[in-house]
Amino acid sequence: MRKFYLCKKCGNVVSLLVDGGGSLLCCSEPMEELTVNTVDAALEKHIPHCDVRDGKIVVRVGEVMHPMDNDHYINFLALEHDDTIEIHNFKPNEEPIWTFNYIENSTVYAYCNKHGLWKIEIN
Ligand SMILES: [Fe+2]
Known part of the structure; x- marks a missing residue:
């Protein structure tokens, strides 16, 4: 499973292309590894809702559409398979919907x- 890291000061989120084993610092502090599905928030607005059809996965966040406000929005969707990852970034006011090839x-x-x-x- 891919690891993502957050800087709690500036909000940077990173994932490693190569894991060299070192520790990550941002804003002079250790970055925190993100753990999935652990924040106390509405599941129906955050768990990706996936619809597989015609060789594609249409993903929306979530079953109830997540807000896309300037200060609260879905920053990215990622699809991971084995050692491959595809990422799509969103901006505020865009719909949090993206279509990936089905894998x-x-x-x-x-x-x-x-x-x-x-x-x-x-x-
Ligand atoms: Fe949220």
């Missing part, structure tokens, strides 16, 4: 800048 046994992540990282497994 069996993949994981879809959604990141909310207020409520952290969420994921769902796709079979």
Whole structure:
């Protein structure tokens, strides 16, 4: 499973392309590894809702559409399969919907800048 890290000071979120084993610092402090689905927030607004059709996965966040305000929005969706990851970034006021090519046994992540990282497994 891919790891994502957050700087609690500036809000930077990173994931490693190569894990060299060192520790990550941002704003002079250690970055925090994000754990999925752990923030106390509405599941129906954060768990990615996936619809597989015609070789594609249409992902929206979530079952009830997540807000896309300037200070609270879905920053990115990511689809991970084995050692491959595809990421789409959103801006405020865009709809948190993106279409990926369907890949069996993949994981879809959604990141909310207020409520952290969420994921769902796709079979
Ligand atoms: Fe949120």
